[in-house]
Amino acid sequence: MSLALDLRHEPVSGIPHGKMVMWAFLASEIMFFSGFFGAFTVLRNANIDIFMEGTTHLNVAMATINTVFLITSSLTMALSILNLEKKNTKMFQVFMGITILCAFGFLVVKYFEYSAKFEHHLLPSKSIFFAFYFMMTGFHAAHVIGGIIPMVWMFLRSFTKKGYTNHVRVEILGLYWHFVDLVWIFLFPALYLLFPGAHHGGH
Amino acid sequence: MFDWFKYFDFPAWFPENVSTFGAELDGMFILIWYICVAIFILTYALLIYFLIKYREKPGVRAIGYHGNNMLEFTWTILPTFLFAGLGIYTDSAWEKTKNVSHIPKPDVTIDVMGQQFNWVYRYPGADGILGRRAPEFKTNDNIFGVDPKDEHGKDDFIIETEMHLPINKNILVNLSAKDVLHSFFLPNFRVKQDALPGSWMKVWFNGTKAGKYEIACAELCGASHYNMRGLLYMHSLDDYNKWYDEQTKAKSEQLAQALGTTAPTADTTATPAVTAGGTTEHGK
Amino acid sequence: MEAIASAHEAHHDHGDSHAHDHHSLSFVRKYIFSNDHKVIAKQFMTTTLFFFMVGGLAALLVRWQIAFPGEPVPFLGSLLPEAWGGSTGAIQPGFYSQLMTMHGAIMLFLVIIPMVNGMIGNFCIPLMIGTDDMALPTLNMFSFWLNIPAAMLLMGGFVLESGMATAGWTAYPPLSAIQGAGQTMWIVGLFLVGFASIMGGINYIATVLNKRAKGMSMFRMPMTIWALFITAVLITLGTPVLASALVMLFFDNFLHTSFFIPTNLLATSALDGTNHWSGGGQPLLFQHLFWFYSHPAVYIMILPSMGVVSDVMATFARKPIFGYKAMIFAIMGIGFLGFIVWGHHMFQSGMSPLLGTTFVLSTIVIAVPSAIKIFNWLGTLWGGSIRYTAAMMCAVAFVSMFIIGGLSGIFMASAAVDIYIHDTYFIVAHFHYVLFGASIFGVFSAIYYWFPKMYGKMLNEGWGRMHVIWSFIFFNLTFFPMHIIGVGGHMRRIADPTVYDFLKPFQGMNAFITWSAIGLGFTQFILLFNIIWNLNYGKKAPRNPWRSNTLEWAAPPHPGHGNFDTDITVYRGPYEYSHENRESDYWPQWVPPTEEEIEAEKLNPSHAH
Numbered sequence A: 001m002s003l004a005l006d007l008r009h010e011p012v013s014g015i016p017h018g019k020m021v022m023w024a025f026l027a028s029e030i031m032f033f034s035g036f037f038g039a040f041t042v043l044r045n046a047n048i049d050i051f052m053e054g055t056t057h058l059n060v061a062m063a064t065i066n067t068v069f070l071i072t073s074s075l076t077m078a079l080s081i082l083n084l085e086k087k088n089t090k091m092f093q094v095f096m097g098i099t100i101l102c103a104f105g106f107l108v109v110k111y112f113e114y115s116a117k118f119e120h121h122l123l124p125s126k127s128i129f130f131a132f133y134f135m136m137t138g139f140h141a142a143h144v145i146g147g148i149i150p151m152v153w154m155f156l157r158s159f160t161k162k163g164y165t166n167h168v169r170v171e172i173l174g175l176y177w178h179f180v181d182l183v184w185i186f187l188f189p190a191l192y193l194l195f196p197g198a199h200h201g202g203h
Numbered sequence B: 001m002f003d004w005f006k007y008f009d010f011p012a013w014f015p016e017n018v019s020t021f022g023a024e025l026d027g028m029f030i031l032i033w034y035i036c037v038a039i040f041i042l043t044y045a046l047l048i049y050f051l052i053k054y055r056e057k058p059g060v061r062a063i064g065y066h067g068n069n070m071l072e073f074t075w076t077i078l079p080t081f082l083f084a085g086l087g088i089y090t091d092s093a094w095e096k097t098k099n100v101s102h103i104p105k106p107d108v109t110i111d112v113m114g115q116q117f118n119w120v121y122r123y124p125g126a127d128g129i130l131g132r133r134a135p136e137f138k139t140n141d142n143i144f145g146v147d148p149k150d151e152h153g154k155d156d157f158i159i160e161t162e163m164h165l166p167i168n169k170n171i172l173v174n175l176s177a178k179d180v181l182h183s184f185f186l187p188n189f190r191v192k193q194d195a196l197p198g199s200w201m202k203v204w205f206n207g208t209k210a211g212k213y214e215i216a217c218a219e220l221c222g223a224s225h226y227n228m229r230g231l232l233y234m235h236s237l238d239d240y241n242k243w244y245d246e247q248t249k250a251k252s253e254q255l256a257q258a259l260g261t262t263a264p265t266a267d268t269t270a271t272p273a274v275t276a277g278g279t280t281e282h283g284k
Numbered sequence C: 001m002e003a004i005a006s007a008h009e010a011h012h013d014h015g016d017s018h019a020h021d022h023h024s025l026s027f028v029r030k031y032i033f034s035n036d037h038k039v040i041a042k043q044f045m046t047t048t049l050f051f052f053m054v055g056g057l058a059a060l061l062v063r064w065q066i067a068f069p070g071e072p073v074p075f076l077g078s079l080l081p082e083a084w085g086g087s088t089g090a091i092q093p094g095f096y097s098q099l100m101t102m103h104g105a106i107m108l109f110l111v112i113i114p115m116v117n118g119m120i121g122n123f124c125i126p127l128m129i130g131t132d133d134m135a136l137p138t139l140n141m142f143s144f145w146l147n148i149p150a151a152m153l154l155m156g157g158f159v160l161e162s163g164m165a166t167a168g169w170t171a172y173p174p175l176s177a178i179q180g181a182g183q184t185m186w187i188v189g190l191f192l193v194g195f196a197s198i199m200g201g202i203n204y205i206a207t208v209l210n211k212r213a214k215g216m217s218m219f220r221m222p223m224t225i226w227a228l229f230i231t232a233v234l235i236t237l238g239t240p241v242l243a244s245a246l247v248m249l250f251f252d253n254f255l256h257t258s259f260f261i262p263t264n265l266l267a268t269s270a271l272d273g274t275n276h277w278s279g280g281g282q283p284l285l286f287q288h289l290f291w292f293y294s295h296p297a298v299y300i301m302i303l304p305s306m307g308v309v310s311d312v313m314a315t316f317a318r319k320p321i322f323g324y325k326a327m328i329f330a331i332m333g334i335g336f337l338g339f340i341v342w343g344h345h346m347f348q349s350g351m352s353p354l355l356g357t358t359f360v361l362s363t364i365v366i367a368v369p370s371a372i373k374i375f376n377w378l379g380t381l382w383g384g385s386i387r388y389t390a391a392m393m394c395a396v397a398f399v400s401m402f403i404i405g406g407l408s409g410i411f412m413a414s415a416a417v418d419i420y421i422h423d424t425y426f427i428v429a430h431f432h433y434v435l436f437g438a439s440i441f442g443v444f445s446a447i448y449y450w451f452p453k454m455y456g457k458m459l460n461e462g463w464g465r466m467h468v469i470w471s472f473i474f475f476n477l478t479f480f481p482m483h484i485i486g487v488g489g490h491m492r493r494i495a496d497p498t499v500y501d502f503l504k505p506f507q508g509m510n511a512f513i514t515w516s517a518i519g520l521g522f523t524q525f526i527l528l529f530n531i532i533w534n535l536n537y538g539k540k541a542p543r544n545p546w547r548s549n550t551l552e553w554a555a556p557p558h559p560g561h562g563n564f565d566t567d568i569t570v571y572r573g574p575y576e577y578s579h580e581n582r583e584s585d586y587w588p589q590w591v592p593p594t595e596e597e598i599e600a601e602k603l604n605p606s607h608a609h
């Protein structure tokens, strides 16, 4: 069907629709995690001892590895977008591949971290600290999985005859992926590093 | 003929006020009520006038008028001042009734606990001092979480549903809840405060008239929320002290029985619950 | 204004959204899993009207119990299972709580929000800004379909022995955290409703920013679009906070964490009979998060209706909306301030009284834009030539009821006065005046106004007016007396007021309210009948039956995929009614000016832009 409307002036703002929706979605996501961080701040101040004790059970080494994984993947994600824009499929595949590997690496480390906790019966109901730990890292991990799925799809598509050329889609995914990274950059210190020794509130 | 007008006389529907600050709160309601009636009449008069005057008539055309900034400015500023005035005006009463630092020196202090589905009261007993409490002592047999080691707590007596207090005394209620949220609502005293499990809220009032009043729960707390009715008996000072002595006596007998000895008879008459002068035997 | 140049290239990446051939679409793709915003709007309309009936039935059962506690429900009583209806078919207190919770949750989350956003938003946004569809049509489809499993979960307890959720629409913990499977499902269901709502909201934002017709600058958009746009922003920024609170509540309820559970809570979980909470949480924290969303949410529920009413009033008073820009700034002000007043729902909650004072002040400030809007609507009527169509009568009902609802808000905005009326029927009266009296009448107005475009058929105006008048009368008979019993101290959410001596005198009024509510309920069948009858037998609608200015009326009646049969360029604002330089009393946005009109405008410039 031919459209009576001439839509060549769209998108009016110059930002592609998908990207605009993603920006709005990320604003929403920020508010979602703000709810968690707000609650975290309030309850942490009220239960400083429990949080102090809880932090000692966490594995900072593993979390540091994960931080490296995520930051690397953010970088390679950006490089994969750059290469797709330049129609350099090979390098796109390389960098997207690394991104996917890093994301999986993150999840594998997370898996070991979680199982260590379960082994020691450190469940969400154990204390208010572990409630936050599992909820926040759990939702973050769910976001990582949510990113991996389209990544793998794009990655595999690029090997087909038609190839994958929609760099705007990859850019949009990249925005999302940087956000996932950013959330981790806040989570990591909040849960693992923020030693209450430096805190002077409490009771 | 204008009998049905009474339905629109909101202030008349309040239950009787028997607390010292109740009249002030009601007065604020009434002030806002009159302001609202005035705004209502003004806007409705305009609305109805316009609706009739400017109905579609053959040959009469509407005015293609887009608005007027001066008018917009006026009807932004006027309500702002009016509403801000109201807010500031009513703030003192708010501070007086709810701000902890404004609570007058209490003559009687008791603990009130909401639970599914009734109200439980703890009085300070013969020594006039409430035993120390802490969350870690809370169990189903000790819902107030009284420290079992604290001597002041031994003689505290606990009653359910029916509450007794003296008139013309400053009453301080420490309010909490055992299980879920409740709300301590004394309609005749214009008191309402949610009871939160895990914290103790301070609520005060001063009743002016003896009699039997109802206590309600105003926060949904489960299926029988509607049935969480308590009673508040306001007594003259003498009656209250008499009632109080009976309770302390009963308590000491009970304690003695638990210990297997007979009640000491002498010391229960030691201190009256509240003295006429209003000294704080019970306060802390 | 037109950012054509820079946008030109990017467009091709998304062209696929409207390129496919709709003739070859299967029935399923065309009517069920359709991407077309108009079909999705109709789907929202059908489901919300259905839930409107379900929620209404719950309300009538609740009212029956309050007015005639312990008496068997007529007709329906014998159908109730033992656990709900007892041996006589009278509503049991536990069932009362379920009904009351379901009524609130259904009406707010499955009726009003999807009606004003899903239905009105979907239908109006692409048509009124002159484009073919939403920015991401497939996402739009999901934002509807996700509602279905979500609604099933929300009401899921219906099939359980232990029943539905009972903690009220506000679901305050610890009560909601210690309840059974019905509550757990409710929490998950509401989370999904919120997610659906966010998917819709972000799509609306992108559509308004990216898909306006040539010449349609932001300040040429009709009020409906402005309202929907700001609402979409509120949804995008507010709903996720509710989502985070619901996640924590779900954890507390299902996994025995203690975000909202204080130390040593003496209660057991209805899910598994244990008491394994470690404690350390704060019940008030939930209320803060909840109202941080739910105060903006009340504006999510009413802003679109405000927009609709503005457009309907301009159309039928044949007048420009009074103070177009002021109206827009008022909506923006409401939207922004809406995020800093949540504490006015928590004056008696145990929050610090000093915070209470601050929230009094912010609440006062937010009442001002509401007042501005009322004055502007009055200004719109002034000097008009008012035609009393059903849609217009709904709009007038909206304004008059919103005045009352706004005034009752002033009482509660003062923390001191709120002490006594908080959690009484005074509050119930307040929010029904703003939600039913205003929002729902706005929705009715939208239905009467846009039905000809939506289905290509005219509704029956006579029945429409009957419906509005009787709804208006019964509405006031139902809800005005609630102010009175509220002042009498009547608590909300109680299954049997006769327990209290001080409430016994109000039992007559309670019965009166219930009979009026039944009348109000039955009046809605007029609307339903009007719709169903005229879908089949209605007169064919002309293209622009109300002689309106906005772009949707440039489209053919019952437009197909792609919406318009000509290209659209916008030449002026949406409110050029009764323009002084013109003979005709309206001047559609899409009609190019003639040479003479350009000349006339030069000689005698009007205020229009």
Ligand code: HEM
Binding pocket: C170, C298, C299, C301, C302, C344, C345, C363, C366, C367, C370, C405, C406, C407, C409, C410, C412, C413, C414, C418, C421, C422, C423, C427, C430, C431, C434, C435, C439
């Ligand atoms: C003039 C502007 C308004 C003011 C000053 C105002 C003020 C308030 C206040 C202070 C409360 C809390 C009362 C209490 O619980 O004690 C309240 C409750 C409520 N308001 Fe408003 N309001 C206004 C407009 C609206 C509008 C436009 C809506 C919806 C469209 C609305 C919907 C509600 C609802 C649903 C509740 C009750 C929530 C609940 O507890 O279940 N209000 N309002």
Ligand SMILES: [Cu+2]
Binding pocket: B181, B182, B183, B217, B218, B219, B220, B221, B222, B225, B226, B228
């Ligand atoms: Cu209750």
Ligand SMILES: [Cu+2]
Binding pocket: C294, C295, C298, C341, C342, C344, C345
């Ligand atoms: Cu509010």
